[in-house]
Amino acid sequence: MKWADYLVSKVKWRNNQRIESFFVHEDNIDSVGLGDEKPRNWIIQKMYNGNSFTCIHKSEDGKWMRGSSIRLNNGGLKWNNDIPLISTKRKTFVSYYHNDDQVYKDKFINLSDDLIINKSVEDGDINSDVSDEYIKQLIQKGFLSDTTVLVVLLGNKTKCRKHVDWKISGALNYKVGDNYAGLLGLKLPSHADYGTGKHHYSNLPQRLVDNLKTGYAIIRDYTTDRKKLQEYIELAYSNRSSQKNNRINSRKQLQKNLCS
Numbered sequence: 330m331k332w333a334d335y336l337v338s339k340v341k342w343r344n345n346q347r348i349e350s351f352f353v354h355e356d357n358i359d360s361v362g363l364g365d366e367k368p369r370n371w372i373i374q375k376m377y378n379g380n381s382f383t384c385i386h387k388s389e390d391g392k393w394m395r396g397s398s399i400r401l402n403n404g405g406l407k408w409n410n411d412i413p414l415i416s417t418k419r420k421t422f423v424s425y426y427h428n429d430d431q432v433y434k435d436k437f438i439n440l441s442d443d444l445i446i447n448k449s450v451e452d453g454d455i456n457s458d459v460s461d462e463y464i465k466q467l468i469q470k471g472f473l474s475d476t477t478v479l480v481v482l483l484g485n486k487t488k489c490r491k492h493v494d495w496k497i498s499g500a501l502n503y504k505v506g507d508n509y510a511g512l513l514g515l516k517l518p519s520h521a522d523y524g525t526g527k528h529h530y531s532n533l534p535q536r537l538v539d540n541l542k543t544g545y546a547i548i549r550d551y552t553t554d555r556k557k558l559q560e561y562i563e564l565a566y567s568n569r570s571s572q573k574n575n576r577i578n579s580r581k582q583l584q585k586n587l588c589s
Contacts (some may be wrong), residue, residue: 333383341415384410391439411556421445424496425482478511489587497536501578511565512546543575
């Protein structure tokens with residue numbers, strides 16, 4: 330079923346007041362086109378010519394979903410959905426506990442795959458039979474080499490996993506890339522502090538806590554709101570510069586998992 334002649338997934342504002350452009354896809358009935366950026370005047374001219382426009386957003390399974398229609402109102406463009414911004418895609422590495430939280434890692438990537446450049450380790454990328462030191466070298470010199478934001482998915486056991494600690498440590502190491510990576514922790518629905526508006530330090534990876542206390546890291550609840558996810562990532566990215574003197578990475582790396 331055709332939703333509209335054109336589908337809109339992102340927007341760019343001029344001085345936060347006037348629409349400058351949209352990211353526009355063609356509605357191919359059975360699929361959504363790749364899309365490109367179109368200026369405001371192009372959109373308005375298409376509307377005057379009778380073409381229809383509808384917002385779209387991604388679900389946790391990676392499928393595009395129909396949103397509200399975009400309409401002309403007294404010369405302005407109006408719609409009812411919040412959509413992400415057209416902005417630079419940050420190179421993002423996702424750290425998580427594979428056994429418990431793989432499903433949320435997949436959901437996060439599905440929601441954000443057009444908003445970020447995914448730098449994460451996939452199954453099979455690291456040989457679990459090699460030494461711990463070699464694993465750390467692969468993480469630090471390969472997969473994290475140009476990451477600008479590290480997202481830590483926080484489940485109940487994330488706090489005690491050594492590989493999560495190593496990835497946070499690697500992201501905070503200036504030898505990795507040309508700067509430190511920003512730190513964003515997302516509390517999953519399985520986390521004890523999800524939805525409370527609070528976070529207890531004992532429920533978090535301690536290297537993340539060190540940087541949360543100084544203001545370098547940020548923590549938010551996991552959300553399916555793509556605009557909010559983008560805002561969280563951008564805040565973590567900006568902290569790598571604005572809060573760089575508050576970065577802490579002096580804690581000794583975990584040598585073993587602290588829970589099973």
